[in-house]
Amino acid sequence: xxxxxxNELKPGVIVAExxxxxxxxxxxxxxxxxxxxxxxxxxxxxxxxxxAAGGAGGAHDExxxxxxxxxxxxxxxDSPVVNELFSYAAQAVARRMESGWTLPSLAERxxxxxxHLSDVLPMETADPDKIVDHEVQxxxxxxxxxxxxxxxxxxxGSVQSLAEIITRDVSLTAKLLKLANSPIYSLPEPVESIAxxxxxxxxxxxxxxxxxxxxxxxxxxIPKELIDMAAFWRHSVSCAIFAHILAKALGEQNTERFFIAxxxxxVGRLILFKEMPYASSEALLHARENSLPIVxxxxxxxxxxxxxxxxxxxxxxxxxxxxxxxxNQHHDPMSAPSPREAAIVHLADFFANVAGVAAxxxxxxxxxxxxAWELTxxxxxxxxxxxxxxxxxxxxxxxAFF
Amino acid sequence: MNTSPVTSFLLRKASAISDxxxxxxxxxxxxxxxxxxxxxxxxxxxxxxxxxxxxxxxKTFTEYLKFLQYxxxxxxxxxxxxxxxxxNETSFFRDQKQLDAFTDHILMPVLAQQRxxxxxxxxxxxxxxxSGEEPYTLAMILAExxxxxxxxxxxxxxxxxxxxxMLAKAKSGVYSDYAFKTTPEAMRRKYFTPVEGGFKxxxxxxxxxxxxxxxxxxxxxxxxxxxxxxxxxxxxxxxFDTAMRKKVVSAFYDNLQPGGYLILGHSETLHGITMxxxxxxxxxxxxxxxx
Numbered sequence: 001x002x003x004x005x006x007n008e009l010k011p012g013v014i015v016a017e018x019x020x021x022x023x024x025x026x027x028x029x030x031x032x033x034x035x036x037x038x039x040x041x042x043x044x045x046x047x048x049x050x051x052a053a054g055g056a057g058g059a060h061d062e063x064x065x066x067x068x069x070x071x072x073x074x075x076x077x078d079s080p081v082v083n084e085l086f087s088y089a090a091q092a093v094a095r096r097m098e099s100g101w102t103l104p105s106l107a108e109r110x111x112x113x114x115x116h117l118s119d120v121l122p123m124e125t126a127d128p129d130k131i132v133d134h135e136v137q138x139x140x141x142x143x144x145x146x147x148x149x150x151x152x153x154x155x156x157g158s159v160q161s162l163a164e165i166i167t168r169d170v171s172l173t174a175k176l177l178k179l180a181n182s183p184i185y186s187l188p189e190p191v192e193s194i195a196x197x198x199x200x201x202x203x204x205x206x207x208x209x210x211x212x213x214x215x216x217x218x219x220x221x222i223p224k225e226l227i228d229m230a231a232f233w234r235h236s237v238s239c240a241i242f243a244h245i246l247a248k249a250l251g252e253q254n255t256e257r258f259f260i261a262x263x264x265x266x267v268g269r270l271i272l273f274k275e276m277p278y279a280s281s282e283a284l285l286h287a288r289e290n291s292l293p294i295v296x297x298x299x300x301x302x303x304x305x306x307x308x309x310x311x312x313x314x315x316x317x318x319x320x321x322x323x324x325x326x327x328n329q330h331h332d333p334m335s336a337p338s339p340r341e342a343a344i345v346h347l348a349d350f351f352a353n354v355a356g357v358a359a360x361x362x363x364x365x366x367x368x369x370x371x372a373w374e375l376t377x378x379x380x381x382x383x384x385x386x387x388x389x390x391x392x393x394x395x396x397x398x399x400a401f402f
Numbered sequence: 403m404n405t406s407p408v409t410s411f412l413l414r415k416a417s418a419i420s421d422x423x424x425x426x427x428x429x430x431x432x433x434x435x436x437x438x439x440x441x442x443x444x445x446x447x448x449x450x451x452x453x454x455x456x457x458x459x460x461k462t463f464t465e466y467l468k469f470l471q472y473x474x475x476x477x478x479x480x481x482x483x484x485x486x487x488x489x490n491e492t493s494f495f496r497d498q499k500q501l502d503a504f505t506d507h508i509l510m511p512v513l514a515q516q517r518x519x520x521x522x523x524x525x526x527x528x529x530x531x532x533s534g535e536e537p538y539t540l541a542m543i544l545a546e547x548x549x550x551x552x553x554x555x556x557x558x559x560x561x562x563x564x565x566x567x568m569l570a571k572a573k574s575g576v577y578s579d580y581a582f583k584t585t586p587e588a589m590r591r592k593y594f595t596p597v598e599g600g601f602k603x604x605x606x607x608x609x610x611x612x613x614x615x616x617x618x619x620x621x622x623x624x625x626x627x628x629x630x631x632x633x634x635x636x637x638x639x640x641x642f643d644t645a646m647r648k649k650v651v652s653a654f655y656d657n658l659q660p661g662g663y664l665i666l667g668h669s670e671t672l673h674g675i676t677m678x679x680x681x682x683x684x685x686x687x688x689x690x691x692x693x
Contacts, residue, residue, distance in 0.1 A: 077413040087411045124673070
C-alpha cells in the first residue's frame with residue numbers, strides 16, 4: 001500500500017489505516033477521505049505521512065491517468081472493457097510511481113540514432129515476399145524445428161522419438177521444462193524430464209510448444225539500438241500467457257497453440273528488423289512522433305505491415321496452419337475463418353500492450369476490435385480477472401525464456 | 403481492513419466528438435491541407451482537439467467547427483489545426499546514406515555541369531522543411547563541398563512549411579540537442595555556436611537558406627516558386643492520400659528543371675503515384691529523375 005508523505009498529500013486520498021497523532025489521537029479513521037482541513041491538521045500535529053488505500057485518490061493518480069491516456073488515443077473511451085483496462089493500467093502506473101518510477105520523458109520515447117544501419121532492399125522494390133525470400137536464403141532455420149515438424153506429421157511418430165528430438169537440444173529442453181513447471185500448468189509435482197512432460201501435458205500439446213519455442217533462437221543479432229529486445233520478448237511472452245488464459249476461459253481445446261501463436265504473433269517484425277533495419281526504425285520513429293500504433297505506422301511508412309511479413313515467413317516454414325492463421329489475423333480477427341479463435345490472440349496482444357504500459361512500453365496501443373471482445377461473451381469486469389491471472393503467472397513464465 | 407481500490411479511472415475526458423462532427427472536421431482538414439484522417443483516428447483527433455476546444459471556451463466540436471468555418475478570425479486558427487495534426491521532429495544529417503548518395507551522385511555532377519556552363523547558381527527546394535534542419539543540412543553540405551569557391555556561387559535553398567511555429571523556429575536557427583542526434587560532431591563544431599537554449603547556425607550557412615510559408619495544397623503558390631534543380635520532400639507525402647500525393651508530386655515535377663531530381667523520405671516511393679520520373683538507385687537511396 002502506498003505511503004504518501006505529508007508534503008505530497010492532497011485532498012481526496014482515502015486512507016487505508018487510521019491517521020493517528022503522536023499522542024495517540026485518531027485524527028482520521030481508516031477508510032476516511034482526506035479533506036483540505038485534514039492536510040493542515042496533520043501538518044500542524046507533525047504527522048509525517050498517511051497510508052493510502054491502493055490506487056484510490058493517490059498522489060500520482062492524475063499524472064498516471066494522463067500518462068496512460070496518451071497510450072489509449074486509438075480506443076473508444078465509451079467501451080466498458082476499454083475503460084476497465086484503462087483503469088487497470090492507470091492504477092498500475094500510479095503504483096509504480098509510488099515506488100519511485102519516473103515516467104519516461106518525451107526524449108526517451110524517441111528512437112536511437114540508427115544511421116549506421118542499412119536495409120537489404122530499397123523500399124522501391126521491397127515487398128513482404130521479397131524480404132522474406134532474402135531472409136530465408138540467408139539464414140538457416142533451426143534443424144530441430146524440421147525434425148519436430150516431420151515427427152508431428154508422421155503416422156509412425158512416437159512419444160519416444162519426440163522426446164529424443166527435443167532432448168538433443170539442450171536449450172529447448174531447458175525452456176520446455178521450465179514452461180511445464182510454470183504456473184501455466186500448475187502441476188502438483190515438478191516435472192523433471194521431457195518424457196514426463198509429454199506424459200503429463202500430452203503429446204500434441206508438447207509438440208506444439210516445442211515447435212514454437214524452437215524458433216526463438218533463430219532471431220538473434222537484431223541491432224539493439226533499434227528496439228529493446230528484452231521488451232520485445234516480454235511483450236511476446238505476455239501475449240502468449242494472455243492467449244493461454246483467454247483460451248482456457250473460453251473452453252478451447254489444445255490451448256498450447258494459442259500460447260505459441262501469442263509468442264510468435266509479432267514474428268514479422270523480427271524479419272523487418274533483420275532485413276530492413278533503417279526502414280523499420282523510420283516506422284518506429286513515425287509511430288512515436290505521431291502517437292500511432294506501430295502497425296499503423298508500418299502501413300503508412302512501408303505500405304505493408306508485420307502481419308504481411310509474418311504470413312509470408314510462416315508459409316515458407318510450413319508452420320501448422322492452425323497456428324499460422326492466429327498469427328496472421330491478430331490485427332484483424334473478424335475476417336479470420338474462425339473469428340472466435342483469432343479474437344483470442346487479438347485480445348491477448350491488446351491485454352499484453354495494456355500490461356506493458358506500466359512496464360515502460362513506449363508505443364501507443366493498437367486499436368481494439370470491440371466485436372472480438374463481444375465474441376468472447378465475457379463481461380467487461382472479467383478483464384480484471386484476466387489481468388490478475390496474468391500477474392500471478394507472468395514472472396515465473398518469463399523466467400523460462402530469459 | 404478493506405484496501406481494495408475504490409476509484410477507477412475514466413478514459414473519457416471531455417465531451418465526445420460525434421460521427422457527424424468527426425466527418426466535418428476531417429473534411430475541413432482535408433480541404434485545407436490535403437491531410438487525410440481515416441476513421442481509425444477518430445479518437446486520436448478527439449483527444450488532440452478537445453484541449454484546444456476547451457481553451458477557446460467552447461463546449462462542443464460543433465461550436466469549434468462553426469468557428470473554423472465562419473468566424474472572422476478563422477484563418478488565425480488554421481496554424482493551430484495544423485499543429486495538432488502533424489508532428490515534424492527531425493534532425494540535422496538525418497539519413498546520412500541518402501545524403502551521401504545525393505552528394506556524390508547528384509550534387510557533385512550538377513555542380514560540375516553548372517561550372518561547365520559558367521553558371522554558378524543552384525536552386526534547391528526543401529518542401530515540408532519543418533523547423534529547418536533539412537535545408538540547413540543541405541547548406542552545410544554545399545559549404546563543405548564548395549569550400550572557398552562558395553563565394554562565387556549563388557545558392558538558393560528554399561525551405562517551405564505549412565506550420566508557422568516551425569518556420570519561426572527555423573528562422574531563429576537555434577536548436578537543442580535532439581536536432582543533433584544524427585549529426586557528426588565536427589559539423590556541429592564547425593557550423594554552430596553555443597547560445598542560450600542550444601546552438602545557433604552560422605550566418606555563412608543560413609545566408610544560403612530562406613524560408614517561406616507554403617501550403618502544399620495551394621497549387622498557385624507552388625507555381626510562383628523559382629525553378630529548382632533538386633526538390634527534397636522527405637516524410638511529408640506520408641500524411642497525404644493518393645489524390646493529394648499525385649497533386650503534390652506533379653507540382654514538384656513542374657517545378658524541377660529538366661534533369662532535376664526529386665528526393666523522398668527513406669521509405670517513401672512514387673509507386674502508384676506517377677510514372678513521370680525515372681527512379682535512380684544508389685547505395686542506400688533512391689532518387690527520382692525528371693528526364
